[in-house]
Amino acid sequence: MxxxxxxxxxxxxxxxxxxxLDFSKLNETVSKILLDVKLHGDTAVRKYSRTFDHVELKSLRVSAEEFQEADSLVSSDLKGAIQQASDNILRFHEKQVFNGEKIETARGVVCWQKSIPIDRVGLYIPGGTAPLFSTVLMLAIPARIAGCKKVILCTPPDRERKINPAILVAAKVAGVDEIYKVGGIQAIGAMAYGTESIPQVYKLFGPGNQYVMAAKLQVQTQGVAIDMPAxxxxxxxxxxxxxxxxxxxxxxxxxxxxxxxxxxxxxxxxxxxxxxxxxxxxxxxxxxxxxxxxxxxxxxxxxxxxxxxxxxxxxxxxxxxxxxxxxxxxxxxxxxxxxxxxxxxxxxxxxxxxxxxxxxTNHTLPTHGYAIAYSGVNLDSFCRKITFQHLSKEGIRSIGRSVVVMAENEHLEAHANAMRVRMNNLKNDE
CATH class of the missing domain: 3.40.50.1980 (Nitrogenase molybdenum iron protein domain)
Structure with missing residues (x-):
């Protein structure tokens, strides 16, 4: 030190x-694998699982029998710890639920905001020597509280095609819908684009090595949101x-x-x-x-x-x-x-x-100095906020002139006219 x-x-x-963080040397490899997964789906996923994880996968999805086996392999002590952690994470994140309030910004103009869950989210959980089953809880529990309709998880298998049993137990406790035995770049690609077996998601969460991070950054430029750079x-x-x-x-x-x-x-x-x-x-x-x-x-x-x-x-x-x-x-x-x-x-x-x-509290946090601009994962990470507004006739009278003047001065005549025709119509009704 x-x-x-x-x-x-x-x-x-x-x-x-x-x-x-220099991904330039990785990006060519990452982009080739992502494109292969996008074009060839499960076939490409299996190919890269053989190459990188040294495993031949018949079925990508974890079966009910595998969940049962995992449950029998995890000690009651660890199950109790997972449950206590789950309860506390649930309790903390439940208090983050957003309740939008209707605001009358001017007479006859009412605006409000509504929180809408992201329909489908994908969680990536690294395997290896430190299987992060705690991260399953940190990501899946707020996704469930938010109301995401589908929560899927990808994590790499070992050479016996097995997933660490604690990951499966944590996923069951947290309410994950589907788990797939896929890791690395191919997992990010599969969730970003969708394959015959793995559904496409709209936002990706979770840590990973530099290849996983580079893959997340690339799919982000292609319309799939990610939790944060890391x-x-x-x-x-x-x-x-x-x-x-x-x-x-x-x-x-x-x-x-x-x-x-x-x-x-x-x-x-x-x-x-x-x-x-x-x-x-x-x-x-x-x-x-x-x-x-x-x-x-x-x-x-x-x-x-x-x-x-x-x-x-x-x-x-x-x-x-x-x-x-x-x-x-x-x-x-x-x-x-x-x-x-x-x-x-x-x-x-x-x-x-x-x-x-x-x-x-959530342990999925901004690193590498990103805390100057990013928050850690929270309930809002799994939601979008949509704004709504309603204008009555009184609302047109309240703000109409300001809208027209501002649009005219930005040289956007069609914008001005959209308000002007309403103002003129109200004058004719008087």
Missing amino acids: KKYIYPTEEEWTEIVERSH GPSEVCVIADEKSNPMYIAADLLSQTEHGSDSQAILITTSEATLMAVEEEVGRQLNALPRKETVEKSLGNSKFILVHDWREAIALSNAYAPEHLILAVSNYDEMVQHVINAGSVFLGEYSCESAGDYASG
Whole structure:
């Protein structure tokens, strides 16, 4: 990890910089696979499953028997944890339901907004060594609350054509309609375009490697919405002289195990805390099964000593972290100054893992500095808002002249005339 001691503002540019996301080398490969899936459907999907996942798929869809088998393989302890997390996620997201109010903006002019669910959404869940069954809950539960008519999920199988059983259990709890044993670029293409087996969706959600991300960005230009652009996972911890080095080290390490390109940032006002956390990171690292990945990630990580908490929060806002932990005694005061972050954790007991799994907030968050402009996934992510308006005769009298004058001054005579004919008609009726 790199250390900065009282960095100048000129050094902040280097501190907040992430590795460049360059998809140019991938895009040709990704576009070829997407086009193949678009043209040849299931045949192409099966071909790339053989190539990349080394599996021959007879049926792409997970069967009822496979769901039953998965249920028998998942421990009651894990099922209980999944259910508790599901209940909390449901409880939190239910409170985000939008109720539009009719507003009379002028006499006789009534406007309102209505939230409409996206009919069909597709969820992508990575497999591999870290099957993210928690992400199933984070995406499918708000989709169900929103009222999406069809929620489908794609996730890569192992070489025995099996899906991690916890993913299937979580999908059943969350109310996913259909699951397909497809991963990678071919999964994104299948959901974006539709195949003989896999229905087309209107919006795609979920994390993935650089190939999946590149595929999502490409289909977005072809009319399929995506949740957000994404980069490697990251955490920023702000600490002071009273912070617990053991907790901070654990939080930093928890984020670095996501991948070798993940990043952990410590910003502290106490040199003693910085040194203690550095020592604690070294001690805890040796006990981690993903030690090699964590060590590579720590190479991207930074420890920064600043003068005071105001400088700390300003630097954090410049960084715009995916996760921000305020492990400080005055977090109530500091949180008022947070403007750029995906999700914020307050106090020494609010570990980032709580939000990743079971507190109820959503863990699908903007990374790579996108928190300056993007929100994390929430109920609105699965909805569209349509505006409505009604003008009575009184409404024409209220705003008609303004509409005509503005249209004329934009040199849009047909616009002006659409209002003018109504105004003239009302005058004739008088």
